[in-house]
Amino acid sequence: MSHVIHPVVIIGSGAAGMMAAIFAGNAGVPVLLLESRRVPGAKIRVSGGGRCNILPSIMTLADYHTSGSLNAMRNVLMSWPLEEVKRFFSSDLGIPMKVESTGKMFPVSDRSKDVVDALLAGLSRAHVTLRGEARVIDLVRDGDIFAITLESGETLRATRVVLSGGGLSMPRTGSDGGTWAMAKKLGHTVLPTYAALVPLLTDDRRWHDLAGLSLNVELDVRASGGKSLAKRREDxxxxxTGFSGPSTLDVSRHFTQPVPAEVLAASWAPGVDWERLFTTPQKRAVVTLVREYLPRRLADTLFERCGVPLERMASDLSREERKRLLTELTSCPLAVTGSEGYRTAEVTAGGIPLEELSLKTLESRVVPGLFICGEMLDVKGRIGGFNFLWAWVTGRRVGLTLAATSVLSPSAA
Ligand SMILES: Cc1cc2nc3c(=O)[nH]c(=O)nc-3n(C[C@H](O)[C@H](O)[C@H](O)COP(=O)(O)OP(=O)(O)OC[C@H]3O[C@@H](n4cnc5c(N)ncnc54)[C@H](O)[C@@H]3O)c2cc1C
Structure with missing residues (x-):
């Protein structure tokens, strides 16, 4: 074991870990940033379809989910106002950004690599020591010091440690849940974890046949008693194998959580007054009417599913047929049989409750000297840059705490 005691070791160099390192390093704190992969930021590289949706342009608390206190979540989120985060990315990191019609913010270049490069340049300006291929396999507290064991067998020592190893989603990007196991071993609670922002599966082949078709819908998630748990209108x-697109991803956690929701229902052309259309006298087939609002393949599938013949004239539609058709169009049940799981999930829900940290500093209340940030915490956002925003905000909070509580040598200060 080396005799060197590092003032700060950060385990995991994703969005949160890099941000923590930049803010601590800029204040003169010597930071060692460990990353299991050869180069950091793999998840940032693949994010947003290779374009990186860095931030949302606006944010409300309703864009996030936690099983803990909403006040605690608000407290942390508001610690770095969104307008200041935008300024940091555009001015301090020098990434020109644009807002798309969906409200998502991307680099003007549409290249996630530019975001990683800007963060790496930020680390370098902050004099952060970055070590790639340094996977941590164990973390123990030995008196006032942490002992950090690397896969190579080497053991490092540190007075303060930051855990920013992410969740379980897309393990090929380096996050494998190992840092949750370390936190647990040190005494933290890890609330049940499950894939979120993930495509859903169905066994109903009639839906598989529509693969590639996309449209704007309203999804309604219902509990067993019929209570609506969430509604989402989006693409x-x-x-x-099933369903995807922002609307599905945003509601997906309801079907992957430990007690899943019962029903996913779609309104295919929200806003269309089908009842009025079907009761207005017309001399044409009902399906022709429906095809004016929906893609032909979908319209025909819905007729097949509810047993209304394609040739049925509007004037001949029976009351019973109209009822079945209305249900199919406005509250169509999509039989969900599972999800694609962690392989493609954008985030992992669950994790460490905020209640186990000091909200001001994000220092553990269980293990003094330990800090936790990013996806490891039990707060997750919807699609739209909200998860990176959480990672940036919590990473900065930790970095600022490390800066404020470090005893710097006169030359470092
Ligand atoms: C395909 C995809 C697209 C996404 N697109 C977006 C998007 O456009 N906008 C958005 O807001 N969010 C997006 N997300 C979610 C976003 O990427 C995450 O919320 C965010 O990266 C979490 O940041 P983090 O720093 O907490 O964890 P991560 O980014 O996962 O970083 C954790 C880092 O720790 C390292 N690590 C883990 N364990 C160890 C260990 N034991 N030792 C050393 N290093 C370790 C990992 O290799 C990794 O580099 C996307 C996710 C995916 C999978």
């Missing part, structure tokens, strides 16, 4: 995509 929706049929896949070869």
């Amino acid at each position: 929706f995509l049929f896949t070869h």
Whole structure:
């Protein structure tokens, strides 16, 4: 074991870890940033379809979910106002950004690599020591010091440690849940974890046949008693195995959580007054009417599902047929049989409750000297840059705490 005692070691160099390192390093704190992969920021590289949706342009608390206190979540989120985060990215890191019609903010270049490069340049300006291929496999507290064991067998020592190893989603990007196991071993609670922002599966082949079709829908998630748990109106995509698109991803956690929701229902052309259309006298087939609002393939599938013949004239539609058709169009049940799981999930829900940290500093209340940030915490956002925003905000909070509580040598200060 080396005799050197590092003032700060950060385990995990993703969005949160890099931000913590930049803010601590800029204040003169010597930071050692460990990353299991050869180069950091793998998840940032693949994010936003390779474009990186860095931030949302506006944010409310309703864009986030936690199983803990909303006040605690608000407290942390508001610690770095969104307008200041935008300024940091555009001015301090020098990434020109644009807002798209969806409200998402991307680099003007549309290249996630530019975001990683800007963060790496920020680390370098902050004199952070970055070590790639340094996977931590164990973390123990030995008196006032942490002992950090690397996969190579080497053991490092540190007075303060930051855990920023992410969740379980997309393990090929380096996050494998190992840092949760370390926190647990040190005494933290890890609330049940499950895939979120993930495509959903169905066994119903009629939906598989529509693969590639996308449209704007309203999804309604219902509990067993019929109570609506969430509604989301956004783009929706049929896949070869089920459902995807922002609307599905945003409600997906309800079907992956430990007690899943019962019903996912779609309104295919929200806003259309079908009842009025079907009761207005017309001399044409009902399906022709429906095809004016919905893609032909979907319209025909819905007729097949509810047993209304394609040739049925509007004037001949029976009351019973109209009822079945209305249900199919406005509250169509999509039989969800599972999800694509961590392989493709954008985030992992659950994790460490905020209640186990000091909200001001994000220092553990369980293990003094330990800090936790990013996806490891039990706060997750919807699609739209909200998860990176959480990672940036919590990473900065930790970095500022490290800066404020470090005893710097006169030359470092
Ligand atoms: C495909 C995809 C697209 C996404 N797109 C967006 C988007 O456009 N906008 C958005 O807001 N969010 C997006 N997300 C979510 C976002 O990427 C995460 O919320 C965010 O990266 C979490 O940051 P983090 O720093 O907490 O964890 P991570 O980014 O996962 O970083 C954790 C880092 O720790 C390292 N690590 C883990 N364990 C160890 C260990 N034991 N030792 C050393 N190092 C370790 C990992 O290799 C990794 O580099 C996307 C996610 C995915 C999977």
